[in-house]
Amino acid sequence: SRSINLAVIPGDGIGQEVVAEGLKVLSAVLPQDVKLETKEYDFGAQRYHATGETLTDADLEQLRRHDAILLGAIGDPSVPSGVLERGFLLKLRFAFDHHVNLRPSKLLPGVATPLAGQPEIDFVVVREGTEGPYTGNGGTIRKGTPHEVATEVSVNTAYGVERVVRDAFERAQARPRKKLTLVHKNNVLTFAGHLWTNVFNRVAEEYPEVTTDYIHVDAATIYLVTDPARFDVIVTDNLFGDIITDLAAAVSGGIGVAASGNINPSREFPSMFEPVHGSAPDIAGQGKADPTATVLSVALLLRHLGYDDEADRIDAAVAADLTERTGKPARSTSEIGDALAVRVAG
Amino acid sequence: SRSINLAVIPGDGIGQEVVAEGLKVLSAVLPQDVKLETKEYDFGAQRYHATGETLTDADLEQLRRHDAILLGAIGDPSVPSGVLERGFLLKLRFAFDHHVNLRPSKLLPGVATPLAGQPEIDFVVVREGTEGPYTGNGGTIRKGTPHEVATEVSVNTAYGVERVVRDAFERAQARPRKKLTLVHKNNVLTFAGHLWTNVFNRVAEEYPEVTTDYIHVDAATIYLVTDPARFDVIVTDNLFGDIITDLAAAVSGGIGVAASGNINPSREFPSMFEPVHGSAPDIAGQGKADPTATVLSVALLLRHLGYDDEADRIDAAVAADLTERTGKPARSTSEIGDALAVRVAG
Numbered sequence: 001s002r003s004i005n006l007a008v009i010p011g012d013g014i015g016q017e018v019v020a021e022g023l024k025v026l027s028a029v030l031p032q033d034v035k036l037e038t039k040e041y042d043f044g045a046q047r048y049h050a051t052g053e054t055l056t057d058a059d060l061e062q063l064r065r066h067d068a069i070l071l072g073a074i075g076d077p078s079v080p081s082g083v084l085e086r087g088f089l090l091k092l093r094f095a096f097d098h099h100v101n102l103r104p105s106k107l108l109p110g111v112a113t114p115l116a117g118q119p120e121i122d123f124v125v126v127r128e129g130t131e132g133p134y135t136g137n138g139g140t141i142r143k144g145t146p147h148e149v150a151t152e153v154s155v156n157t158a159y160g161v162e163r164v165v166r167d168a169f170e171r172a173q174a175r176p177r178k179k180l181t182l183v184h185k186n187n188v189l190t191f192a193g194h195l196w197t198n199v200f201n202r203v204a205e206e207y208p209e210v211t212t213d214y215i216h217v218d219a220a221t222i223y224l225v226t227d228p229a230r231f232d233v234i235v236t237d238n239l240f241g242d243i244i245t246d247l248a249a250a251v252s253g254g255i256g257v258a259a260s261g262n263i264n265p266s267r268e269f270p271s272m273f274e275p276v277h278g279s280a281p282d283i284a285g286q287g288k289a290d291p292t293a294t295v296l297s298v299a300l301l302l303r304h305l306g307y308d309d310e311a312d313r314i315d316a317a318v319a320a321d322l323t324e325r326t327g328k329p330a331r332s333t334s335e336i337g338d339a340l341a342v343r344v345a346g
Numbered sequence: 347s348r349s350i351n352l353a354v355i356p357g358d359g360i361g362q363e364v365v366a367e368g369l370k371v372l373s374a375v376l377p378q379d380v381k382l383e384t385k386e387y388d389f390g391a392q393r394y395h396a397t398g399e400t401l402t403d404a405d406l407e408q409l410r411r412h413d414a415i416l417l418g419a420i421g422d423p424s425v426p427s428g429v430l431e432r433g434f435l436l437k438l439r440f441a442f443d444h445h446v447n448l449r450p451s452k453l454l455p456g457v458a459t460p461l462a463g464q465p466e467i468d469f470v471v472v473r474e475g476t477e478g479p480y481t482g483n484g485g486t487i488r489k490g491t492p493h494e495v496a497t498e499v500s501v502n503t504a505y506g507v508e509r510v511v512r513d514a515f516e517r518a519q520a521r522p523r524k525k526l527t528l529v530h531k532n533n534v535l536t537f538a539g540h541l542w543t544n545v546f547n548r549v550a551e552e553y554p555e556v557t558t559d560y561i562h563v564d565a566a567t568i569y570l571v572t573d574p575a576r577f578d579v580i581v582t583d584n585l586f587g588d589i590i591t592d593l594a595a596a597v598s599g600g601i602g603v604a605a606s607g608n609i610n611p612s613r614e615f616p617s618m619f620e621p622v623h624g625s626a627p628d629i630a631g632q633g634k635a636d637p638t639a640t641v642l643s644v645a646l647l648l649r650h651l652g653y654d655d656e657a658d659r660i661d662a663a664v665a666a667d668l669t670e671r672t673g674k675p676a677r678s679t680s681e682i683g684d685a686l687a688v689r690v691a692g
């Protein structure tokens with residue numbers, strides 16, 4: 001019989017609330033014969049304040065025994081900026097080699113967007129997750145003096161770029177439009193830019209059916225608001241991916257519905273799935289958070305583990321729920337979760 | 347008697363056409379007693395192909411004798427990506443220490459925007475222009491092999507950050523709302539992020555009337571499409587500034603109307619003014635390019651040289667022209683220039 005052994009990290013702020021709904025929908029969608037085991041972990045601001053720890057080697061040892069990880073949100077204003085981000089979120093992405101950071105954007109009919117004219121939006125960003133300016137390389141000299149110099153080093157390797165580019169080509173090949181856009185800034189960041197561009201062009205030869213193009217990251221933000229329909233699959237580096245996926249989320253229904261997967265395709269380590277939004281401490285504990293992004297992250301998780309039908313059912317339930325929202329009164333976090341659970345079960 | 351000794355660099359593609367209109371409006375707006383001298387330089391793709399040169403030391407020596415520089419656009423598909431950008435545009439910004447890269451965004455009533463509901467947009471981005479990931483630091487080893495490693499080093503100095511932050515505080519102080527937002531990614535790029543944040547907070551103490559806040563660059567792209575009215579003055583690093591100003595241009599009337607100044611406030615070197623858009627080779631020579639961004643860049647140039655009334659008259663002429671466009675047939679590049687020249691003269 002089949003089983004899923006899931007690590008659950010509710011985290012901070014609204015993390016608790018949205019993860020509860022994610023698990024509700026997960027239980028509702030799984031067939032009877034699949035045994036779901038969950039283990040909750042208390043990472044986040046509270047544990048950091050209590051113990052000074054963000055993520056220890058022992059923690060990593062435990063986490064890696066799971067099939068996958070579901071994360072709510074990590075971060076709190078009481079913790080200095082960077083501590084939990086570098087000490088937990090990024091540490092986990094690097095430790096488990098989550099090099100494919102997958103972020104789909106789809107604007108469903110009737111869903112609110114800040115863009116005029118309800119444009120067609122249906123693309124997925126494959127963001128590199130283990131290199132670029134996120135490596136923590138760099139440093140500071142003469143800190144706090146008028147002569148301080150601080151550097152950040154973006155590290156890009158042929159190995160790291162090729163595997164994520166290849167993953168993006170595979171995804172593009174599997175989609176009806178078969179189009180892949182490389183987003184970089186190769187006219188200024190010429191060292192990294194040449195590496196990305198050359199690897200991209202080389203791998204492209206193996207995928208003759210995939211149409212390719214290149215645009216600079218600055219121009220990409222323009223297209224995301226003036227012509228988002230031009231995108232099918234985008235592949236880009238860690239930092240550019242961070243920036244354009246927040247914008248992509250904003251134009252395609254808001255970060256309340258943006259899901260993401262931190263994926264290790266080799267399955268050597270468990271992959272982690274999380275909403276793109278943060279812990280939103282201002283609305284925490286009030287039942288106001290939209291759990292949809294977490295529920296969609298559960299769909300990504302299921303697809304990663306091979307439960308494609310169940311993932312499809314979640315996507316369909318969310319689509320139906322979103323398109324029926326217009327004009328209705330706002331629902332609480334658990335009301336939305338209940339509605340989705342009913343839909344996927346039915 | 348007063349005089350302006352202007353270097354004119356039409357450049358590539360539509361550069362020629364838009365610069366001609368910029369000069370037309372400049373001549374029309376200047377009082378009789380101001381002597382305008384212009385000297386044209388042939389930098390760009392053609393000169394590069396003919397001579398292999400982008401910008402020599404002798405060129406710099408000549409350029410620095412001018413009071414200011416007006417640039418159309420540089421770049422052509424026939425030149426490998428990066429050659430003219432690094433070899434001309436960035437070389438000039440660095441050589442003349444253009445550390446304040448000024449990019450105002452204002453959505454005028456009736457002007458088309460991809461955003462729904464015609465939001466209020468009136469802010470200015472002060473982008474650092476001589477540091478960050480634009481320094482060209484970095485390199486490549488094992489190029490072209492499966493073991494290639496390419497790095498890009500973002501260099502940030504207290505000296506460089508403080509002067510641009512100070513400039514931004516001055517600009518915020520002079521505006522009615524007196525609000526300054528620092529945009530960075532200090533939770534991930536912690537070395538540079540701490541430097542920027544500390545300098546920003548320290549300088550803030552000298553400007554008690556200015557309201558300050560901080561947002562991450564990814565979140566900034568969200569606000570730019572969901573709540574652009576929250577911005578008054580933004581200060582940010584070179585790369586983040588590049589990205590968010592293209593987005594800012596897109597939401598506030600398009601890059602056809604986005605002006606920029608590469609400013610050396612000390613006036614030790616001439617400052618350079620240019621439209622944010624590129625050379626657009628696809629529409630070059632057809633009289634289709636909108637010269638408005640260049641004309642607005644001329645206004646920035648005039649303000650930099652102390653001709654505030656004349657700059658105001660150009661801004662007013664452009665505002666009137668833009669708000670009267672709706673429903674009218676498209677005009678040619680020179681028709682728009684003529685109309686603006688008539689308005690500023692009247």
Ligand SMILES: CC(C)[C@H](C(=O)O)[C@@H](O)C(=O)O
Pocket residue numbers: 085086089090242276533534564
């Ligand atoms: C919180 C932060 C470290 C993170 C990132 O920059 O990757 C977030 O913005 C994201 O996009 O997942």
Ligand SMILES: CC(C)[C@H](C(=O)O)[C@@H](O)C(=O)O
Pocket residue numbers: 187188218431432435436588622
């Ligand atoms: C052409 C390129 C070098 C330049 C930049 O990145 O600064 C452009 O995008 C700009 O914004 O002026």
